[in-house]
Structure formats: C-alpha cells, structure tokens
Amino acid sequence: QESIENKAPFFNQPLKDFLSTSEGELISCLVREFLEYFHLDFTLSVFDQETYHQKEYHYMGREKLCRNLKINKTDVNGPVLADVLQLASREDFSKPNG
C-alpha cells in the first residue's frame, strides 16, 4: 500500500510546469496580489497551499510585481490586475479610452 503522501493528493503537474515559466510566475503573483489586495485571507491560505507558494514560486510583493510588469503604480487604487487589464484593453479591445 502506497502512502497518501506518495500519492500526492495535491500534485498538480500542469500548474508546476506553468509556475516554472516567468509568465506563469507573474500570473500567479498577479492572482495572489488580487487576493491580498481584497483581504481574501481564507482563499489566500488555501491558494498558497494549492499553488506551492514558497516552493514552486515566490510572491515578490506588490511593488516589485509592478516593477517586473513595468507598470507605473504610484497610486494604490485597485489590484494590479486592473492595470494589466487596462493595458491589454488598449492593445486589442475596442473600448474607447476615457
């Protein structure tokens, strides 16, 4: 009988592969920043477990995340994902700006 640990109930190879890329790490950090920004503390504690935080990737904090994304985040309004979505909208969406 194999142990439950060896069965790795939370083993998630697609996620691990994703996290091993710089894009994957950034996206996980963006999601994590969203959870942190809105104080979704219960979600966050499960998220950290399920995404192997501090094992497969490290959340670098909001400021460094913005620097990595080259987002000029001088204000503190909203999660960083809102800025990313706005940038993406300018590129390909047909929304008027302002």
Added chain:
Amino acid sequence: QESIENKAPFFNQPLKDFLSTSEGELISCLVREFLEYFHLDFTLSVFDQETYHQKEYHYMGREKLCRNLKINKTDVNGPVLADVLQLASREDFSKPNG
C-alpha cells in the same frame, strides 16, 4: 437574535464595490478562470464563498469570458490571464515579441 447570515461575517465592502463595476467583474472572472483552469478546487470553493460568487457577480464561463474580452481563444492552452498579460505586454512592456 440575528442570524449569522445577517451578520455577514465575510462582509467586504471594497470587494463588493469592485464587483459592481464591469471591470471588477471581469477581473474576478479572470481569477476564477485561472483557479478553474488549474483545478485548484479547494481554493475555488473558498474563493466563491469569499467573493460572493452567484450573489455579487456570476462567472460566465471561459468562452464567454474570452468573447467579453475580445480575445480570440481558439486554442485551449493556458489560462485566459496568460492572453491578457501578453496583450498588456505588447502595449507597454519592453519585451520583444516572439
């Protein structure tokens, strides 16, 4: 005696305000799609509770999410957030493309 539900132990006004905007709803759906894409089921169940899913907003599914974002998602590789990040990168980041 008020019921626990009326006490709203997870009451999160900043999040509720955010979810009342179309941008906020989109971002929450993007985060939710990420969790779903990687089968982060434990996170998802807590996330749904903590973000008032089905109360303050409704996840419209991956396909409709892509349509709303005007993302042409014919392949099924990766979470939609990866496409959003790539679009944002083209707009403002200094990465070469390809």
